[in-house]
Amino acid sequence: MRTNGYVILAVVAAVFASGCETMQQALDVPKPRAQMTGLKFDNITVDSATLLFDVEVENPYPVALPLVNVDYGLTSRSKSLFAGKADLQTTVPAESKKSVSLPATINYMDLIEAFKGIRPGSKIPYQADLGLSVNTPALGVIRLPLKKQGELSVPAVPKLSEFDWEKTVLTKVPQP
Secondary structure (H helix, E strand, O other): OHHHHHHHHHHHHHHHHHHHHHHHHHHOOOOOEEEEEEEEEEOOOOOEEEEEEEEEEEOOOOOOEEEEEEEEEEEEOOEEEEEEEEEEEEEEOOOOEEEEEEEEEEEHHHHHHHOOOOOOOOEEEEEEEEEEEEEEOOOEEEEEEEEEEEEEEOOOOOOHHHOOHHHOOOOOOOOO
16 A cells, blocks of 8 residues: 555656646746846936936847836936836837837936036936836736946036027016
């Protein structure tokens, strides 16, 4: 009777071990990859600037890969400059790579508060933390964490002398 118990136990262990290997192969689904390739200022106005996070996304699937949203944060010298979330409306073509620029708008007053004494043109160290969410056909929505460190040049605020007075129309506001 004992021998039968050992045989049954050995058979169950063999089935379980082969099942684990098959399960591991089934779970070995390729995942999309992403890497942050750059960070730069764009669309600078008198009160704000847009910061572009450049990200390269690789799609291993035979179908297009929708980019769902991104969460982001930028810190420097242990101080948070800004953080936020944005919905995305783009896809990465099947079995290819695509570079996308993810925009984040920063208010100069927030930047000045975080870095009193920083002058335009100076370089500040940064750490960018992003989470790019993609809707995969095999795994559903997954978040790809991204990090990048470097130095960022603080842009100068545009001068009012660049303002086009000829295109400005002044109107009289009625008094109540």
